[in-house]
Amino acid sequence: MGETEPRRRTSPLKNLVAGGVGGACLLLAGHPLDTIKVCLQTQPRGTCSQNVMYRGTYDCFLKTVSREVLKWHNAPPIRPPAHFAPRRNWVHWLLLCIPQGLLGLYKGMAAPLAGVTPMMAISFFGFSLGKQLQQPDPNNPLTHTQIYLAGMLAGTFTTVIVAPGERIKCLLQVQSSAGKRKYTGPVDCVIQLFKERGIRSIYKGTMLTLIRDVPSTGLYFLTYEYLKKFLTPEGRSVNELSTPQILLAGGVAGIFNWLVALPPDVLKSNFQTATDGQYRGLRDVLRKLIQEEGASALYKGFNAVMLRAFPANAACFLGYEVAMKFLNWAAPDL
Numbered sequence: 592m593g594e595t596e597p598r599r600r601t602s603p604l605k606n607l608v609a610g611g612v613g614g615a616c617l618l619l620a621g622h623p624l625d626t627i628k629v630c631l632q633t634q635p636r637g638t639c640s641q642n643v644m645y646r647g648t649y650d651c652f653l654k655t656v657s658r659e660v661l662k663w664h665n666a667p668p669i670r671p672p673a674h675f676a677p678r679r680n681w682v683h684w685l686l687l688c689i690p691q692g693l694l695g696l697y698k699g700m701a702a703p704l705a706g707v708t709p710m711m712a713i714s715f716f717g718f719s720l721g722k723q724l725q726q727p728d729p730n731n732p733l734t735h736t737q738i739y740l741a742g743m744l745a746g747t748f749t750t751v752i753v754a755p756g757e758r759i760k761c762l763l764q765v766q767s768s769a770g771k772r773k774y775t776g777p778v779d780c781v782i783q784l785f786k787e788r789g790i791r792s793i794y795k796g797t798m799l800t801l802i803r804d805v806p807s808t809g810l811y812f813l814t815y816e817y818l819k820k821f822l823t824p825e826g827r828s829v830n831e832l833s834t835p836q837i838l839l840a841g842g843v844a845g846i847f848n849w850l851v852a853l854p855p856d857v858l859k860s861n862f863q864t865a866t867d868g869q870y871r872g873l874r875d876v877l878r879k880l881i882q883e884e885g886a887s888a889l890y891k892g893f894n895a896v897m898l899r900a901f902p903a904n905a906a907c908f909l910g911y912e913v914a915m916k917f918l919n920w921a922a923p924d925l
Contacts, residue, residue, distance in 0.1 A: 758784075
């Protein structure tokens with residue numbers, strides 16, 4: 592599985608642009624199911640399925656879309672106004688309402704979108720830096736352990752940007768599902784959080800973000816790199832993989848990433864959206880969650896996460912690879 596092309600040196604500027612493209616693709620493909628995931632993870636506790644707000648991924652999807660239609664039309668979403676009584680106008684009404692409802696699944700996307708370019712740039716650059724630190728000679732292949740450690744470094748680097756972005760995103764998504772509007776948008780959310788408890792409030796949940804992202808990002812890049820080499824025919828370059836092969840490698844990497852990341856992500860979402868003083872720390876969140884809902888609570892939103900993981904991360908790596916190929920063609924010496 593040797594490479595036929597010489598290795599290129601890491602370009603921070605290229606990683607910035609390509610990482611931003613990949614991150615934007617990830618968000619556009621995966622944010623709707625991320626909204627559902629957060630709503631499922633942070634919904635009020637119930638003693639049975641009839642007492643919880645959402646009974647599952649599909650139920651959460653229907654109620655979120657229905658609620659946004661209700662807000663848009665200011666009428667019960669199950670029936671259109673009287674003047675839409677003819678059958679053909681029912682269809683017209685649905686075509687107007689459904690896009691408005693689907694927009695509700697993109698609540699809170701502005702905050703992560705604003706940070707996605709530097710975040711993904713740091714992530715891919717951190718991974719490249721981690722590989723270079725362990726590989727004085729680029730002709731010597733890295734072991735799986737070294738690739739995993741390089742990915743862990745990337746996860747550490749991105750926490751500075753990811754933690755506040757996740758905090759704002761989760762608060763906006765939860766207020767949308769609850770039907771209460773405390774924040775008018777990401778900027779207003781940051782201002783109110785800062786006024787309430789300063790910068791610490793904005794970075795609430797940073798340790799849980801580290802616990803989630805460091806090991807899972809290591810596995811993320813390890814899986815992607817392994818599958819790229821596995822899918823590359825003998826004597827060909829990994830840079831010659833087809834689009835379906837890149838999508839497969841990226842999608843599977845996303846699934847493995849979230850298998851590790853989901854339990855700490857559930858704890859993080861609950862901690863970041865809780866009122867001040869509700870939890871004393873990581874152990875308190877874990878103890879109360881298991882005490883009230885059992886160990887299965889650590890995998891709340893599993894279906895939504897797995898449905899999102901493959902297409903979102905496949906889109907991310909495809910966007911990144913396409914952008915890097917274009918940049919290497921347009922500016923090979925950059």
